[in-house]
Amino acid sequence: MIALAVQISLVMMGASVLLAFIRLAKGPTTSDRVVAADTLATNVLGVIALFAIQTHNKLFIIAVLALAILSFVGTTVYAKFLERGKIIE
Amino acid sequence: MSDALAAILLLGGSFFMLVASIGLIRLPDVYCRMHAATKATTFGMGGILLGASLIFQSTTVTTQALLAIFFLFLTAPVAAHLISRAAYKRGPDLCDDTTHDAYGKYLEGRKAEEESPQRYGDA
Amino acid sequence: MVWILAMIIGVLVTVASYLIMQRRIIQVVLGMAVLSHAANLMIVASGWVGDGKAPIVPKTGGPLDPFAYVDPLPQAMVLTAIVISLAVTAFLLVLAFFTYRKFGTDDIDEIRRLKG
Amino acid sequence: MNAFFPTFVVLPLAVGTFLFLVRKNRALQESVSLIALLANLIFAGVLLNATADGTIFVHRMGLWPFPYAIVLAADRLAATLLCLSSSIVGACAVFARSYLTDEQRKEAFHPLLHFLLMGMQGCFITGDLFNLFVFFEVMLISTYALLGFYYNLDQLEMAFKYTCLNLIASAFFLLGVSLLYAQVGTVNMADLAVKIKLLGPTPLMVVTALVFVFVFSVKAAIFPMHLWLPSAHSISPTPISAILAGVLVKVGIYSIIRCATLIFPAAFLILQPGLILLCLLTIAMGALGTLPQTSIKRILAYSTINQLGYIAFGVALLSQAGLAAAVFYIVGHAYLKSAMLLGAGLNQKLTGTVDLEEMGGMMGKAPFASLLMLVGFLSLAGFPPFTGFFAKLFVLQAGFSQGAVLATGIALGFGVISLYYNFTTYQRYAWGTGGGEVGAAGAGIYGSVAFLSAFAVVFGLGAYWLFEWAQLVAAQITNPELYIAAMRDLG
Amino acid sequence: MRSLILRTIAPAVLHLTLLFSMFLLLYGHNQPGGGFIAGLMTSVGIVLQWIAVDEEEGRRRFNWPYEGIFLAGLALSTLTGVWGYIKGAYLKSSIYRFELPFIGDVELFTAFLFDVGVYGVVVGVVMCIFTNLCEKETQES
Amino acid sequence: MPLATLAFTIATIWIFLHGSATPGHFFVGLIMALLIIRFLKKSYYQDRAFFRIGSYFRYLRSFTWELLIANVQVLKIVLSPKLSIRPGIIPYKTVCKTPLGVTMLANSITLTPGTLSIDVSDDDETIFVHTLDIDHPDEVAEGIRKGLEEPIVGAVE
Amino acid sequence: MSDARDYAIITEAQNAKPGIRFTENHSRRALVLDNTFIIVFFPFAAALIIPWFAERFRKHAAWFAMVAPLVSTWALYNLYGEWAAGGRQTFTRAIAWVPAANVEISFMVDGLSLMWGLLVAGMGALIVLYSHWYLHEHEALGRYYGFLIAFMGSMLGVVFSDHLISLFIFWELTSITSFFLIGFWSDRDASNYGATKAILITGSGGLAMLGGFLLLGDLGGEWRLSQLVLMPDIASQVSLGVFLLIILGAATKSAQWPFHIWLPNAMEAPTPISAFLHSATMVKAGIYLLSRFYPILGAHPAWGYVVTGFGMTTMIAGGLLSLRAYDLKAILAYGTISQLGLIVTFLGYGGKGAIIGATLHLYNHAAAKAAMFMTVGIIDHEAGTRDVRLLGNLKKLMPRTHILAVIAALSLIGIPPMGGFITKEMLYEVSLHPGGPGSWSWFWPYLTVFAGVFTALYHLRFLSEPYWQAAEGEAPKHPHDPPMGMLAAPAILVALALAFGLAPGLIENAIVAPAAQATLGGGAKVELHLGLWHGINTPLIMSVITMALGLALYFGFAHVKKVLDAVATAWGKAPAPNRIYDGFVNWLREGTWELLMLIQDGNLRRYMRWMFVLPTIAVLYLVWRLDWGANVFPQGFAGASFLLVVVALMIAGAALATALFRRRIPAILALGTMGYGIAGLFLLLKAPDLALTQIMVESASVVLFLLVFYYLPELKPVRVSAAKKIRDWGIAIGLGVCTTLVMAAAMNTHQFRTIADYFMRTSKPVAGFKNVVNAIIVDYRSYDTLGEIAVLVIAGIAVYALLRLVGEMKCDH
Numbered sequence A: 001m002i003a004l005a006v007q008i009s010l011v012m013m014g015a016s017v018l019l020a021f022i023r024l025a026k027g028p029t030t031s032d033r034v035v036a037a038d039t040l041a042t043n044v045l046g047v048i049a050l051f052a053i054q055t056h057n058k059l060f061i062i063a064v065l066a067l068a069i070l071s072f073v074g075t076t077v078y079a080k081f082l083e084r085g086k087i088i089e
Numbered sequence B: 001m002s003d004a005l006a007a008i009l010l011l012g013g014s015f016f017m018l019v020a021s022i023g024l025i026r027l028p029d030v031y032c033r034m035h036a037a038t039k040a041t042t043f044g045m046g047g048i049l050l051g052a053s054l055i056f057q058s059t060t061v062t063t064q065a066l067l068a069i070f071f072l073f074l075t076a077p078v079a080a081h082l083i084s085r086a087a088y089k090r091g092p093d094l095c096d097d098t099t100h101d102a103y104g105k106y107l108e109g110r111k112a113e114e115e116s117p118q119r120y121g122d123a
Numbered sequence C: 001m002v003w004i005l006a007m008i009i010g011v012l013v014t015v016a017s018y019l020i021m022q023r024r025i026i027q028v029v030l031g032m033a034v035l036s037h038a039a040n041l042m043i044v045a046s047g048w049v050g051d052g053k054a055p056i057v058p059k060t061g062g063p064l065d066p067f068a069y070v071d072p073l074p075q076a077m078v079l080t081a082i083v084i085s086l087a088v089t090a091f092l093l094v095l096a097f098f099t100y101r102k103f104g105t106d107d108i109d110e111i112r113r114l115k116g
Numbered sequence D: 001m002n003a004f005f006p007t008f009v010v011l012p013l014a015v016g017t018f019l020f021l022v023r024k025n026r027a028l029q030e031s032v033s034l035i036a037l038l039a040n041l042i043f044a045g046v047l048l049n050a051t052a053d054g055t056i057f058v059h060r061m062g063l064w065p066f067p068y069a070i071v072l073a074a075d076r077l078a079a080t081l082l083c084l085s086s087s088i089v090g091a092c093a094v095f096a097r098s099y100l101t102d103e104q105r106k107e108a109f110h111p112l113l114h115f116l117l118m119g120m121q122g123c124f125i126t127g128d129l130f131n132l133f134v135f136f137e138v139m140l141i142s143t144y145a146l147l148g149f150y151y152n153l154d155q156l157e158m159a160f161k162y163t164c165l166n167l168i169a170s171a172f173f174l175l176g177v178s179l180l181y182a183q184v185g186t187v188n189m190a191d192l193a194v195k196i197k198l199l200g201p202t203p204l205m206v207v208t209a210l211v212f213v214f215v216f217s218v219k220a221a222i223f224p225m226h227l228w229l230p231s232a233h234s235i236s237p238t239p240i241s242a243i244l245a246g247v248l249v250k251v252g253i254y255s256i257i258r259c260a261t262l263i264f265p266a267a268f269l270i271l272q273p274g275l276i277l278l279c280l281l282t283i284a285m286g287a288l289g290t291l292p293q294t295s296i297k298r299i300l301a302y303s304t305i306n307q308l309g310y311i312a313f314g315v316a317l318l319s320q321a322g323l324a325a326a327v328f329y330i331v332g333h334a335y336l337k338s339a340m341l342l343g344a345g346l347n348q349k350l351t352g353t354v355d356l357e358e359m360g361g362m363m364g365k366a367p368f369a370s371l372l373m374l375v376g377f378l379s380l381a382g383f384p385p386f387t388g389f390f391a392k393l394f395v396l397q398a399g400f401s402q403g404a405v406l407a408t409g410i411a412l413g414f415g416v417i418s419l420y421y422n423f424t425t426y427q428r429y430a431w432g433t434g435g436g437e438v439g440a441a442g443a444g445i446y447g448s449v450a451f452l453s454a455f456a457v458v459f460g461l462g463a464y465w466l467f468e469w470a471q472l473v474a475a476q477i478t479n480p481e482l483y484i485a486a487m488r489d490l491g
Numbered sequence E: 001m002r003s004l005i006l007r008t009i010a011p012a013v014l015h016l017t018l019l020f021s022m023f024l025l026l027y028g029h030n031q032p033g034g035g036f037i038a039g040l041m042t043s044v045g046i047v048l049q050w051i052a053v054d055e056e057e058g059r060r061r062f063n064w065p066y067e068g069i070f071l072a073g074l075a076l077s078t079l080t081g082v083w084g085y086i087k088g089a090y091l092k093s094s095i096y097r098f099e100l101p102f103i104g105d106v107e108l109f110t111a112f113l114f115d116v117g118v119y120g121v122v123v124g125v126v127m128c129i130f131t132n133l134c135e136k137e138t139q140e141s
Numbered sequence F: 001m002p003l004a005t006l007a008f009t010i011a012t013i014w015i016f017l018h019g020s021a022t023p024g025h026f027f028v029g030l031i032m033a034l035l036i037i038r039f040l041k042k043s044y045y046q047d048r049a050f051f052r053i054g055s056y057f058r059y060l061r062s063f064t065w066e067l068l069i070a071n072v073q074v075l076k077i078v079l080s081p082k083l084s085i086r087p088g089i090i091p092y093k094t095v096c097k098t099p100l101g102v103t104m105l106a107n108s109i110t111l112t113p114g115t116l117s118i119d120v121s122d123d124d125e126t127i128f129v130h131t132l133d134i135d136h137p138d139e140v141a142e143g144i145r146k147g148l149e150e151p152i153v154g155a156v157e
Numbered sequence G: 001m002s003d004a005r006d007y008a009i010i011t012e013a014q015n016a017k018p019g020i021r022f023t024e025n026h027s028r029r030a031l032v033l034d035n036t037f038i039i040v041f042f043p044f045a046a047a048l049i050i051p052w053f054a055e056r057f058r059k060h061a062a063w064f065a066m067v068a069p070l071v072s073t074w075a076l077y078n079l080y081g082e083w084a085a086g087g088r089q090t091f092t093r094a095i096a097w098v099p100a101a102n103v104e105i106s107f108m109v110d111g112l113s114l115m116w117g118l119l120v121a122g123m124g125a126l127i128v129l130y131s132h133w134y135l136h137e138h139e140a141l142g143r144y145y146g147f148l149i150a151f152m153g154s155m156l157g158v159v160f161s162d163h164l165i166s167l168f169i170f171w172e173l174t175s176i177t178s179f180f181l182i183g184f185w186s187d188r189d190a191s192n193y194g195a196t197k198a199i200l201i202t203g204s205g206g207l208a209m210l211g212g213f214l215l216l217g218d219l220g221g222e223w224r225l226s227q228l229v230l231m232p233d234i235a236s237q238v239s240l241g242v243f244l245l246i247i248l249g250a251a252t253k254s255a256q257w258p259f260h261i262w263l264p265n266a267m268e269a270p271t272p273i274s275a276f277l278h279s280a281t282m283v284k285a286g287i288y289l290l291s292r293f294y295p296i297l298g299a300h301p302a303w304g305y306v307v308t309g310f311g312m313t314t315m316i317a318g319g320l321l322s323l324r325a326y327d328l329k330a331i332l333a334y335g336t337i338s339q340l341g342l343i344v345t346f347l348g349y350g351g352k353g354a355i356i357g358a359t360l361h362l363y364n365h366a367a368a369k370a371a372m373f374m375t376v377g378i379i380d381h382e383a384g385t386r387d388v389r390l391l392g393n394l395k396k397l398m399p400r401t402h403i404l405a406v407i408a409a410l411s412l413i414g415i416p417p418m419g420g421f422i423t424k425e426m427l428y429e430v431s432l433h434p435g436g437p438g439s440w441s442w443f444w445p446y447l448t449v450f451a452g453v454f455t456a457l458y459h460l461r462f463l464s465e466p467y468w469q470a471a472e473g474e475a476p477k478h479p480h481d482p483p484m485g486m487l488a489a490p491a492i493l494v495a496l497a498l499a500f501g502l503a504p505g506l507i508e509n510a511i512v513a514p515a516a517q518a519t520l521g522g523g524a525k526v527e528l529h530l531g532l533w534h535g536i537n538t539p540l541i542m543s544v545i546t547m548a549l550g551l552a553l554y555f556g557f558a559h560v561k562k563v564l565d566a567v568a569t570a571w572g573k574a575p576a577p578n579r580i581y582d583g584f585v586n587w588l589r590e591g592t593w594e595l596l597m598l599i600q601d602g603n604l605r606r607y608m609r610w611m612f613v614l615p616t617i618a619v620l621y622l623v624w625r626l627d628w629g630a631n632v633f634p635q636g637f638a639g640a641s642f643l644l645v646v647v648a649l650m651i652a653g654a655a656l657a658t659a660l661f662r663r664r665i666p667a668i669l670a671l672g673t674m675g676y677g678i679a680g681l682f683l684l685l686k687a688p689d690l691a692l693t694q695i696m697v698e699s700a701s702v703v704l705f706l707l708v709f710y711y712l713p714e715l716k717p718v719r720v721s722a723a724k725k726i727r728d729w730g731i732a733i734g735l736g737v738c739t740t741l742v743m744a745a746a747m748n749t750h751q752f753r754t755i756a757d758y759f760m761r762t763s764k765p766v767a768g769f770k771n772v773v774n775a776i777i778v779d780y781r782s783y784d785t786l787g788e789i790a791v792l793v794i795a796g797i798a799v800y801a802l803l804r805l806v807g808e809m810k811c812d813h
């Protein structure tokens, strides 16, 4: 049952990655792209968690934690840059 | 029982992630998309991580998953705030259906204030 | 699997080399970054032989089946390569920045004093 | 002696780190740097002496067993190049002492110099292909920095291009490593040699060898990968140019030699016609490139390409005679070209320019400097009794005696251009009426140029000893079994 | 540009990041992690904090001698190698077991010390590049 | 928050990271905490305030409920065949005084139905909220006040 | 390529040691006192110290320099005695320099080398003597005498060399030293031009010769001339190419048409140098080489055609050019070319008579022509010009010089009782009985007479225009006879020419005959009985005819000149050798720039294209030869999952987006997305460490990129033509396809278990690590990691150092 659920979830995640990617490619504004990238990063988080379940490797959860922290940093930096054209005032 | 719950959590989480992405495509402007992207993804990730901790039945995974969830909830709104504010300042680009724009008025006021000489004349 | 990996690498190399041949310094730097990704993927791919577990072995002793795990050596090599390319990319960025500041242009075609 | 190895990496690493720490105390920095370079040279000499009887020393990093550890190995070839690099870097450091004047900019020079030395020496002593990559990177990033650190507009442009081209080469290097690892699953050079021999020269292995040829060609400036060289060697600060031309390009050649003799001997035989063609193109490119130039350093840079063509030609002959000639050439050219580039720097000190158009009559104005340059140009042009003559002679002999008459003939034919550019450059420099007053240069500058120039004569008149050594080197490297056995037995 | 929200949240993120990087460093031998990853994690956390506050404030808070840190890291790694050299071959690692109060049995790998050196180098270099560029950026504007 | 509390919090999180609550690990966590606090010494002069661990369960419960509703609402909007939204930005005057309070409120607004904090005004008093579907701005404000602000004020102010 | 493709296993190099070798048993003590060594090496040793003495005692510089030729001559005298006492057997001395590579300095003593040695050393002494008066005290005497003596040493080395490489080495040394002597007045453009031309042409010939020598040495396995002459069948094995290469060396050195062009320009040298190098010795080195190789290659089928062809063309061209020249030195230089052509013609024809004739003529020419050059030097010195149009009536103004010039010229024209008459008669004699192969024997007498007429004509001109006729213009100085010392050297030479005519027995069998004998080789016996008077015979009649024709043409020179001018005008349109040379050199200087710009135009993008295209082509070629069925398809798409496809698409899409996005932030964003995708891929490939690192690096890179990119301008849409786009994409796709194919093939070619098995097995039990990747990084391969953190540190220092310059930085634009 779990395996099936994971498979289905993965398909949904795959679809959502593709959708987010479409937004990334389409824009139209850079802000849209940043949002899309942020979503994409979160999607990757989900994929990693599901993959951890699929391969039954609990060590991958650490990657989730790390990616969560870092995608936040990335988004922050982009946002700062977008607003002022620079990231340090 | 716990398996079923885990499966539901996983499916639900993934579903919300999907919803977020669909929202990203369908909603009209960056602020609306942000709604979907922030709420649904955070929620979805929470579901998936909880499901994972149920499946692994391991303290480490559970605590780490909880930390991750905590962290996501801590940061997602901040990211949303930063991006939307930046988006607004680059050029509001609000969709045509938008009814109110209090922020725009606020920014205009602040700008006028900064430019007015009286502010410094008081001293 | 083999083909998918190979194709990803091919696409990255294509994109990288295209970018590197463009006029803007930015594009060149981006191209270099893509190229380093491609190179890293190549090494990981070289260790791929099929399915296996991540190379983290159990605590308990006893005979261990190396076939059950993926090859750790390429991973270690890529780790090294990634960090090196980070260092070099950082340096290249600074260099690009200085070049731009000094020449006042980021058009490669215009930055060519050193002919011959 | 086996235990002695890590010195060549750890000493420059530690010294470089220390020198950066004490960067504010310039006097201390310089003296420690020079003492360390001297020590390095002595160690290299000791190692060279120890390898003379044919012993190949190995050091297993971390005492892990043979193909699994990173094994450092020094045979005669490696020891030779170690001596070469440390002596030339030492001479350049002495030169730089009075040459580089801007105190502010000097603070990073000595540390980077030691890191560069670390990179080069690491390349020479490693017996592991991936480790070679790592030390290539150490070496390269040091040069990127050294090229740019004393910068002006031209240096920036050049450093940027140099960095870009080398980054591409690094990516290709990784491609090569991955192709090899996929096929034979190892990165230890001796282990690679054994397994590749078992596999035979499959088309894929030939492609792999080709990838490595391209990679090392960038470092060794073999056509068409030489494109970075003229600017890099002519624009960079003179002591750096001298190291680049003297030793750095030799690292590329060294790696090609290792590939040709140890790792892919069979594949190289298949690639041989192409290699020889590339060598001839390199010779042509270098020779013709010198002609329209007016800067001495630029002429010397193209002449380096030209000479590298001959060296690579010796290697591409894939015979013991050819390799002996190449080794002889490598050593001779290293000292010669460093001497000449430092000589160009000396003249820059004297006249304030390296442009021949603004120079002239140096024979009367600065007789000793022009004598040093004369020795260099004669040797470069391949005139007896200087080292350049013997180097070319041995390569040509090897080529002719192997029956590669047409290719060798073409290589010989480009000697005409070499003759022309060397003599006209000397004329424009030493004769004529151009140029203004000349200034003075320090004893350190004259001393280091004279020291390096002396090798042109020493290895010319004493060609026997160098050639005997080159033959010993060639005998050892053309017999990869020795190298493999040394690693396997001690490993 | 200032953001109250970011300023308030960033310290929490920083603490978490630092702690997490320590975790990655300390347990890198048994799970994904190690000196590089931990070093990068630390640097990225500090960079975020720096972004959240302004340049002057960032410099005040994180005015650490980054050059010293990377040199020390390099020295530590090199010395670990030299320690191995004393033990037989350069970079030969040894394992020492200790009984520590409160903590219990501890295995000290010299390889771990090496990894700590790596950590120092990564943090030092990334932050050195970052601070230098920041300085440039503020000077320019 | 006093540094001692902070140290214990950090040590607890360390336990969470490691997933095993032995005294040894806790002790290591404390060492880590001390290290971190030592290094961040210069960062603590204004950001000491953290939340009072004692009384935030009410907030948590209320927040969780709002969160669920929020996601269902997003679901409805996104998946409905015809997009019928009337978005807008409204100001929300908060009573929270501390930066922590304002931040928590703003974040909670973002995570709950139909609203998203875009910015906080310079005087830290007004939160600008983007709302997906505005029929009555007052209702939105009331929802925020009831569902989020009150628990937050109770927890951290 | 050779068959020996496998590396031979050789444990030690050849154990030949450098050292000295004699054909006879000499003791080591003999080394220092050995005459051959003294002859050749003493001048070099002297050349090193002479500058010091010369600069210090400027007035007496010549006397220090004089020591060297005198010592060499003395040693030569001793050597001659030694050789004569040894029954005139050839003997050798060798210094093995690099024996393993067949490099040795070796000397061979036989009739030919002795004769040439005498010529060079004796002439050297006279030139030094003459130079003493010729050069001003303030000139660079040290350099002058140093190079002069070094040249003499080199020339002696050439004529004594036994080993081919030894010969080449000294040969090149003569080129270098002559370069410096020609360019002695280095601030004159003409000197520079002449020196370059000389070194380029003779040096190239030298290189050709080297090629020939190397091939010849390989062919026979023998590098010593003394041994090669003993291999009678070697000529038949030598290919035409090798033959031509060697002849090319000789032809360039002895200024054979069309390589003669360097010689007139080389006349920019001080006159003693011209006399020494360009009439007496160096230009004759080519003749020497032909003489040396006559016994070796004389039997080669091409010898006759090639050598004779060179000789005759040169003789005619030189004569014509001489007649049109106005500079006295040019008249002599072209005359020299013509005479050399004559000698070469005879050498080419071969046979005993021809060789003897050539040898004799060479000897006579050296003495007489050098004397004439010296008289020209005197005129130049005294009158300040060498232009015959500005000179006149010197017969009255410089009577002593005039006498010397007349005797020397008449000797070459062949008027009794000068030595020239004997050699001229000899040439006529042999032209009647050439004795060599070939069927053109009827042609030789006419040719020789023709040459004689030419010789008479330009020498008469040489005498009449400055000495006998009135000047057309005004000379800068009023000339008069020089001090007696300056006349000493030409006087001695003239006396020798006279002595040879009056008493040929002094040298005929002592010096000339052995030389001719050595040239003929193969144990030929040569006995000469020369005399001024042999009765009225055909040669005498030929002499008379020559004289008559010569005088007739001389008196009708105005008409001759018209014809010559017409010929010259017609010829001027043809690609004359000089114009080809100048064109070539100009192309070298300026034309190569365009060639260079095709490749090295400073455009990074072009460099990149070069770097991408060539490997691609090469790889494609090899890929084309792969066995695809076996190599690639076995695993195909096996193991691919849905997730992998998604991630792959994401990576590929992001990568393409990076390339296609026109704005920088989206491009960086796409790059970052790609990085995250790759991190995901790493995870799918079971590499959690990598995934983590990748994520971290990506984030750090984003920060750095954005920090820096703030300054870089927005990407503006650049107009790029469709063709260029297609080209760039074409190159990029080519490289990408290559990489894909090669990687796919490699991934299907796992032939061995990897060494990683060991790491897996020992990681926990031995190293103590559960995370094997980490174990590899910090333990198994920590040395790599050490290098890597060194890279990081260096990058840090580099950025630090670069950014320290912030304050100094000024924007240049």
Ligand code: NA
Binding pocket: D356, D357, D358, D359, D360, D361, D427, D428, D429, D431, D432, D433, D434
């Ligand atoms: Na000049």
Ligand code: NA
Binding pocket: C076, C079, C080, G777, G784, G785, G788
């Ligand atoms: Na590593």
